[in-house]
Amino acid sequence: MKDTVLITDLEHAFSLSLAEVFAREGFRVFAMGGALSGRITPLPSGAREAAAELEKQAGKLDFLIDTTDVYDPADTFTLSDGIDAAVMERVFRQNVLRPMRILENVLPLLDAGEGRRLFYLTGAGASINGTRCVSGIAYAMSKASLHQFIQMTRNKLAPKGYTFRVFDPMHGRTAPEAAAESAYHYITRRRGTENHDPLRDDEENLVFRDAQGRQHPW
Amino acid sequence: MPSVIVTGADRGLGLSLCKEYLSRGWTVFAGKYRADYTLLEDAGRSAPELRILNLDMGCPDSIAAAGDEIRKVTDSLDMFISNAALMGPVQCDLYEPPMDLEAVWDSFRVNALGPVRLAEALLPLLERGAMKRLCFVSSEVACVALMKNRADSPYPYPMSKTALNMGVRLLHNTLYPRGYTFRLFHPGWMKRRMQDGSLSENALYDPDEIGGVASRYFEMPLRDEHRLVMVDYSGYEWPF
Numbered sequence: 150m151k152d153t154v155l156i157t158d159l160e161h162a163f164s165l166s167l168a169e170v171f172a173r174e175g176f177r178v179f180a181m182g183g184a185l186s187g188r189i190t191p192l193p194s195g196a197r198e199a200a201a202e203l204e205k206q207a208g209k210l211d212f213l214i215d216t217t218d219v220y221d222p223a224d225t226f227t228l229s230d231g232i233d234a235a236v237m238e239r240v241f242r243q244n245v246l247r248p249m250r251i252l253e254n255v256l257p258l259l260d261a262g263e264g265r266r267l268f269y270l271t272g273a274g275a276s277i278n279g280t281r282c283v284s285g286i287a288y289a290m291s292k293a294s295l296h297q298f299i300q301m302t303r304n305k306l307a308p309k310g311y312t313f314r315v316f317d318p319m320h321g322r323t324a325p326e327a328a329a330e331s332a333y334h335y336i337t338r339r340r341g342t343e344n345h346d347p348l349r350d351d352e353e354n355l356v357f358r359d360a361q362g363r364q365h366p367w
Numbered sequence: 368m369p370s371v372i373v374t375g376a377d378r379g380l381g382l383s384l385c386k387e388y389l390s391r392g393w394t395v396f397a398g399k400y401r402a403d404y405t406l407l408e409d410a411g412r413s414a415p416e417l418r419i420l421n422l423d424m425g426c427p428d429s430i431a432a433a434g435d436e437i438r439k440v441t442d443s444l445d446m447f448i449s450n451a452a453l454m455g456p457v458q459c460d461l462y463e464p465p466m467d468l469e470a471v472w473d474s475f476r477v478n479a480l481g482p483v484r485l486a487e488a489l490l491p492l493l494e495r496g497a498m499k500r501l502c503f504v505s506s507e508v509a510c511v512a513l514m515k516n517r518a519d520s521p522y523p524y525p526m527s528k529t530a531l532n533m534g535v536r537l538l539h540n541t542l543y544p545r546g547y548t549f550r551l552f553h554p555g556w557m558k559r560r561m562q563d564g565s566l567s568e569n570a571l572y573d574p575d576e577i578g579g580v581a582s583r584y585f586e587m588p589l590r591d592e593h594r595l596v597m598v599d600y601s602g603y604e605w606p607f
Binding site: 200227228229231232234237238241242245246249252253254256264267275277278280281282283286289290291294295296297298300301302304305307354355367 | 427447461462464465466468471472475476479480483484486487490509510514516517518520522525526527529530532533534536537538540541542545594597607
């Protein structure tokens, strides 16, 4: 049986490219919302409805590819010139609460699958120890919170064989097609256990890599 | 004398910090949230320098009103201490749906967004203060790397404290070049101050002892102010 993949958001060119790469490589690809090619099966945008439909059509899920990555055009204020509370809430609900709700709904399907791999998008600007930014506050604070959610989820699910990927597609700095190829290989690569493999620790520790393979601090 | 605002001053570390600064003659603006605690009023009976403000860190109107109240009394503020935090039991387990995601939002709103919003509201006063010092009570559970293998924690509080640390980083990036200095403090597991003033048993530290240490750490200058660090009561530096 083909491995099943769920892409949760097709807003960005990166996500569309990633869905196409998985389809090209023979995966059975489902996607929530958005314009789709014939090789990708559309699902409702609501988490519960999408999970119900996925269960009906596939009965399991191997790879959850959560491509939720909202950067609001109004998220340009700094902390000294006025916080836009509406932007903060909108971005937090999208970048944090939506992925939580999606995972909660598809978790029984992931438990029924064999891949047990979860993938989340982030950005270097959300690295507490790396960023030099003064704006993009809603994005940075929401993604920092998401990072902790992923770590805490890893604590719960890793003993059941789940593995995790946290990835910066480098929007605007790397072609989406190239970033999607990089993400595909990072998502599907075998578990790194060999001593000479520089990525060998990735399965034992939650790490955050960008499209060029560089690791960023949390 | 210097002036300071302390949030979450009803009890615990916030109350202890207020008493510390009052004992040194500071003017203290104390953010009070819980009407059922009167320990702050008790502490203020012999301290005319204590100004109690009703302050809900999750409410923008309350934050704005607190700023207005302070401006009625002074046109400058020397130190800012964010201590208030929302925590407690919530239904937020992946395997027990539906998770209460509004609890996640509420924690973020009070523990992360509230402090940076209050700091922003008070910047004009801090700008005219002598110290320009912003202090934030955080936690080891804010650190993503340190949360590895802590499977027993519910989501909202650690997630909100991670977001707070991000907010402090952004504040540091913005304001350190303008002369502001920062303190990020991990107080440890403190005993809870009950309504009658006694301390709960099921924790490690007395908030008055931690308050004494923290108040000195917040006040004293450091040699490497350009670094944002998180330290605990013993001066040990934590990753964050």
